[in-house]
Amino acid sequence: MKRPLAILGLALLAVFPWLPLGPARLYILHVAILILIWGIVGTAWSLMGRFGLVSLGHGAFLGVGAYTTTLLWNFWGISPWLTTPLAVGAAVLLALVLGYPCFRFRVVGHYFALVTLALGEVIRLLIIAERDWTGGSLGLTLKDAGAFNPWAIQFADKRIFYLIALGVWLVGLWVWWRVDRSMTRSALEAIGEDETAAASIGIPVTRFKLRITLLSAGLTAVGGVLYAQYLTYLNPGVLAGIGVSLQIVFAVVLGGMYTLLGPTVGTALTIALSEYLRVAFGVKLLGMADTIYGLVLILIIIFLPAGLYGGLKELVLRRAAPARVVRAPSG
């Protein structure tokens, strides 16, 4: 029953750019691509977040990913096809440097969150400080390689980017799903509930936490690369630091981190909200989006701890539950 629905949804997503979208076609496509890219990042974040590993510094991995490919392209013209693994490697290495001491010496909960918060800022400040080659706070533009250049992953046609983002997003979901079915998930759940108990029954706590952190960081870096390739403009404020890190967290908490589509749904809602506010109020009410964000976030945490998508899903399942009980004996 679920499978045909999923296939239908996928097909719809795949042909979406070719649907008659009206005069705002390009804008709609642009927003859709942003949602997919940030959906990847949100999914990556929730890999850790759902086990109580709250990172407030995922911007660092995003920035490391984006800047690595962009700088290598701008200075030496190396194709992002070749440098993306490098970008992922750099983010993973950074996660290792951060994660290993934290997990080995039991920096958990709020303290871990604070350490990651600092990491995001450190990367942002580093990018700004190294202005000679990173462009500093003014940002950096990806060197133009023409309107259609697969080698440079640069396309003027948004539809191509849409498909690329969709593909990577699906890979992200697949990773999430694999983790969800694995022994790693049970181990991390146990660790999240009681780290000492988990260690006492022989779960290698450090190893499992580190593994999921590296995975999350790597996937986030892919999101960063994609972002850079699509927008062709990088800025330390958008790709590292507290602001973007918290935005990722907010989207995931809003959508729900315990479900496959939760992070993406949350991302879609936050992007839609900020785009709407931007269009509706323009620059008149500059702080409005953040205020509404904050308010909604508090409400969600209090009333829907599993997130909007997760919470609604639970509600629907509960509604459907009596029917299931009746059917159960035959099946």
Place this chain on the structure above:
Amino acid sequence: MLELQGVTAGYGEFTALWDVTLTVNAGEAVAVVGPNGAGKTTLMRVISGLVPIRTGDLRLDGRSFAGRRAHEIVAHGIAHVPEGRRIFPRLTVEENLKMGGFLPASRRHYAETVGRVYDLFPVLAERRRQRAGTLSGGEQQMLAIGRALMSKPKLILLDEPSLGLAPVMVLRLFELIRRVRQEGYTILIVEQNVRQVLSLVDRAYLLEVGRIKVEGRSADLAEQDFVRKAYVGI
């Protein structure tokens, strides 16, 4: 099978164990008793690798395991039932047991070991799909012991299994521990219920402010004023 030689350990600046020497032979049941704050729990945590050793040596079957991590020690056949049970409340009973048999070597025998645990504690089989947090205190303690058995240990460390249980439940629990013993497991138990634990074990140690004060066969110790000493600490 287990030997501690002159072990000193603690947390940060604080030293909780001073020069502790203790042995547990295969097939034996040994108790460590002592007043609150004597270092009993620290001792258990040192053995299972959760607290590092400062000086001295920890040997399992003649091999030194000082400085090894908890999962390596579990893999060598030591299972720790921590104080206060520390089951995973939001996982089901069965998931808790599954986590106990987490190491690859024990995962292979999962069906067999889980069957043995259910034989030993039938109430766990009845509640296998229930969230562990909804079990009663006694059932949670059984689950904690069952979870430890899932790793197919040779030696089980029981840290205050009777803590917070109703008196009638304590009696039942000791009966169950006796059965676990009869299954051939070696047991090292920390207890406040000195009288009861002495009737269960072969030998006992009295730990006081981090040092071993008395050691002997439980039958002999029960005759002395050992019990009073353990409680009052004088």
